[in-house]
Amino acid sequence: MDIPILKIENFLVVTIQAEMSDDEILKLQEDILSRIKEVSASGLIIDITALDVVDSFMGRTLSNIANTADLLGAKTVVVGIRPAVALTLVELGIRIKWNLNTALNLEKGIDMLKRRIERQGAGGAF
Amino acid sequence: MSMDLNKELSLLFEDYAEQLKEQWISEMKKLGFLEQVSDDEIEKQFTNLYNIAVSTFKTGKYDDVEEYARNIAQKAVLQHMAVDQIIGGMLKLRDVYQCFIFEKFKDDERLCNLISACATVINKIVSIKALAFVEESEKEILQQQKEAMLALSIPVLQIRDEMLILPLIGIIDSARSQQIVEELLNKIAEYQASIIIIDLTGVPIIDSLVANHIIKTVQAAKMLGAETIITGISPPNAQTLVNIGVDISTLITKNNLRTGLRLADEMLQK
Amino acid sequence: MSETEKRISIKSSADIITARGVGREMAKQLGFNIVDQTKITTAISELTRNIVSYTGKGRVIIKKIHSDIGKKDGMEIICTDKGPGIESIELVLKAGYSTSGSLGLGLSGAKMLMDDFNIKSKPGKGTRVTIKKWLR
Numbered sequence: 001m002d003i004p005i006l007k008i009e010n011f012l013v014v015t016i017q018a019e020m021s022d023d024e025i026l027k028l029q030e031d032i033l034s035r036i037k038e039v040s041a042s043g044l045i046i047d048i049t050a051l052d053v054v055d056s057f058m059g060r061t062l063s064n065i066a067n068t069a070d071l072l073g074a075k076t077v078v079v080g081i082r083p084a085v086a087l088t089l090v091e092l093g094i095r096i097k098w099n100l101n102t103a104l105n106l107e108k109g110i111d112m113l114k115r116r117i118e119r120q121g122a123g124g125a126f
Numbered sequence: 127m128s129m130d131l132n133k134e135l136s137l138l139f140e141d142y143a144e145q146l147k148e149q150w151i152s153e154m155k156k157l158g159f160l161e162q163v164s165d166d167e168i169e170k171q172f173t174n175l176y177n178i179a180v181s182t183f184k185t186g187k188y189d190d191v192e193e194y195a196r197n198i199a200q201k202a203v204l205q206h207m208a209v210d211q212i213i214g215g216m217l218k219l220r221d222v223y224q225c226f227i228f229e230k231f232k233d234d235e236r237l238c239n240l241i242s243a244c245a246t247v248i249n250k251i252v253s254i255k256a257l258a259f260v261e262e263s264e265k266e267i268l269q270q271q272k273e274a275m276l277a278l279s280i281p282v283l284q285i286r287d288e289m290l291i292l293p294l295i296g297i298i299d300s301a302r303s304q305q306i307v308e309e310l311l312n313k314i315a316e317y318q319a320s321i322i323i324i325d326l327t328g329v330p331i332i333d334s335l336v337a338n339h340i341i342k343t344v345q346a347a348k349m350l351g352a353e354t355i356i357t358g359i360s361p362p363n364a365q366t367l368v369n370i371g372v373d374i375s376t377l378i379t380k381n382n383l384r385t386g387l388r389l390a391d392e393m394l395q396k
Numbered sequence: 397m398s399e400t401e402k403r404i405s406i407k408s409s410a411d412i413i414t415a416r417g418v419g420r421e422m423a424k425q426l427g428f429n430i431v432d433q434t435k436i437t438t439a440i441s442e443l444t445r446n447i448v449s450y451t452g453k454g455r456v457i458i459k460k461i462h463s464d465i466g467k468k469d470g471m472e473i474i475c476t477d478k479g480p481g482i483e484s485i486e487l488v489l490k491a492g493y494s495t496s497g498s499l500g501l502g503l504s505g506a507k508m509l510m511d512d513f514n515i516k517s518k519p520g521k522g523t524r525v526t527i528k529k530w531l532r
Contacts, residue, residue: 019416022409022445053416053434055441056505079351083311084434086346091435092505104318104351301532308431 003028005035011043011113012036012074013106017050025061033068041074043113047106049080056092066100075116077101079109131236131243136183138230139223147176150222157218159211179219183247191251195258213252213259220248221281224293228285238327238358238383245281245295245328280306282313289390290319293383295328303339310343314352321390322347325383327358334370337363341372353378353393357386400460406475407453412444415456419473422458426471427531436471436529439506443475443525446502451479451522461528470511470530478522485515 006013012035020028036044046062048054054062066076078100081089101116103109139146151172154160160168178190198212223244231237283291292310314322324340326332332340344354357380359367367374380386402422404415419440423433440456447454454477461472482488489504503525507513512528 019413021413022448052420053437053441055438055445056502057441057445081349081351082434083308083315083346083350084431086349087307087311087342087431088434088438088509089349090342090345091508092438102349102351104315104320108318108320108351304532308429 003031005032007039007041008110010041011045011110012039012041013045013047015047015050019051019053022057025058029061029065032065033072036069036072036074042117043110044069044074044076045106045109045113046076046078047080047109048078048085049082051085052082054081054085054089059089059092063100075101075113075120077103077109077112079103079106131240132183132186132247135223135227135240135244136180138226139180139183142226143176143180146222146226147172150176150219153218153222154215157214159214175215176219179216179248179251182251188250188254191254192258195255199255199258199261213255216248216252216255217281220245220252221283223248224281225283225285228283228291232387233384235384238325241293241325241383242295242328245293249295280309282310284313284317284319285387286391286394288318288320288394289323290314290317290321291323291325291383291387293325293328298329298332298336300333300335300339303336307339307343307346311346311350314347314350320352321355321393322352323355323357323383323386323390325357325386326360326363327383329358329363330360332363332366334366337366337370337372341367341377344377355380355386355390355393357381357383402458403455404458405453405455406444406447406477409445409448412441412448415444415458416441419458419471422460423471423529426460426469428471428529429532432529432532435509436473439509439527439529440473442502442506442509443473443527446525447475447477447479451477453477454479463530466530468530470528472526472528474524474526476522476524481519481521481523482515482517483519485517489515 003014003016006015012032014028014032016028032044032046035041044065046065048062051058062078066078069076079102081102101112103112151160151168154172163171175194178194182188182191224241227237227240227244231240234240281293281295283293285291290310290313292306294306298306310322310324313319324343340356344356347354355378359379359381367377378389380389400422402418404411404418406412406415416437420433420437423436428436440458444454444456447456454475456476457472457474459472461470462468463470488502489507503515506525506527510527510529512526514526515523517523
């Protein structure tokens with residue numbers, strides 16, 4: 001299953017459409033990161049509205065993507081986490097730090113990215 | 127003191143009766159509760175109920191409520207009417223009243239007291255009705271209805287675009303707090319809210335389990351993309367939060383609902 | 397009894413998805429709410445992934461259970477493998493511990509998401525993890 005990586009302005013938008021096997025997730029991670037490099041994207045939005053399960057593997061992978069993207073110069077926002085998924089993740093990882101930025105939907109995700117990049121451009125720290 | 131507040135509320139509810147009743151009925155219709163009822167019948171029933179509520183606020187006496195509850199319970203059990211329809215109606219009226227109070231008194235320092243006075247009266251009306259049902263019906267309430275009732279009894283109010291307020295009132299046990307967490311998170315997604323205020327003014331005491339649920343709510347809400355402001359933490363409750371080892375610096379708190387609301391407005395404008 | 401008990405053999409990461417699907421379907425049928433469905437499905441995901449990552453091969457049984465004492469229904473998930481076993485159960489139950497490089501929340505995570513958790517393991521023989529969730 002190939003997941004399309006769309007480019008909007010200077011951001012990449014990835015919409016995960018169905019449950020993915022571990023291999024597919026890892027392939028997606030590679031695709032995203034090479035695409036960020038290719039187009040010098042400044043932001044990445046991952047929409048996971050379609051996911052009704054996010055286990056620790058998926059959580060870690062998302063977190064990895066965000067950290068690596070950061071090193072490549074792109075900020076990441078995850079959008080569309082479902083309420084039940086959020087609650088489960090909190091129970092799961094009550095002691096781990098969830099280092100992803102999240103927004104309710106795509107629109108707010110884009111807003112958030114723009115604000116973050118603006119602030120960074122102005123020399124401010126997060 | 128609360129007597130005066132109730133009287134003041136009753137006068138307001140009388141003055142704005144048409145507007146509030148209309149809003150109430152339309153909210154109930156939205157919930158799909160009134161589909162098989164004619165408009166005349168709706169008007170009659172809701173006017174009756176509304177007047178009973180107002181007079182309860184005015185007199186502080188619950189006799190009318192009790193009589194009404196006994197009647198309706200008998201009828202409902204005979205006609206297999208859903209319990210949540212009748213209890214839910216009352217709770218919806220509470221939401222309508224509370225939203226109204228928020229708008230009217232948002233800059234008044236009695237806001238918390240008025241909200242809590244309103245909730246106290248309506249909650250008592252609800253419990254009288256619920257009791258009548260239990261007495262009337264030997265049957266066990268189905269799990270589903272119980273859940274629907276609980277969900278309805280959690281007052282998540284949308285006060286502005288993107289802002290929700292959850293005024294918690296009374297003793298909260300662990301089972302209920304779990305339900306509250308789930309309901310609140312669903313509402314955040316439903317209303318696409320980016321700021322939530324959880325007001326604990328009306329909660330005398332929370333145990334560590336409930337405190338934990340509140341912290342989890344804040345974290346889960348954040349994961350959805352919403353910030354939480356907690357207002358009205360009493361000193362003993364603050365102590366509980368510290369004792370269970372919550373990093374208070376990660377919480378946004380304000381001492382009362384009014385200042386919380388102000389902060390929320392500022393945050394929304396950013 | 398066939399509708400209330402399902403067995404799935406776990407060999408690859410694709411089987412994790414199958415097991416999750418079966419678990420969610422049963423949780424839904426039993427009347428668990430959406431949050432509990434998600435917790436159960438996630439716990440199944442954590443445990444079956446453990447099988448795939450550490451031993452490569454195992455089996456999961458997902459079934460409906462009833463408690464006469466508590467007068468309640470629930471769901472039980474039993475994951476077994478014939479892998480190397482676990483030396484120190486205490487250690488792996490600590491959140492954050494991991495030998496395979498995931499978040500290290502596999503076992504401890506499954507434990508936190510469920511009502512009951514039981515693990516039996518013999519080094520060299522294999523491991524069996526049993527988890528339960530009761531309807532509220």
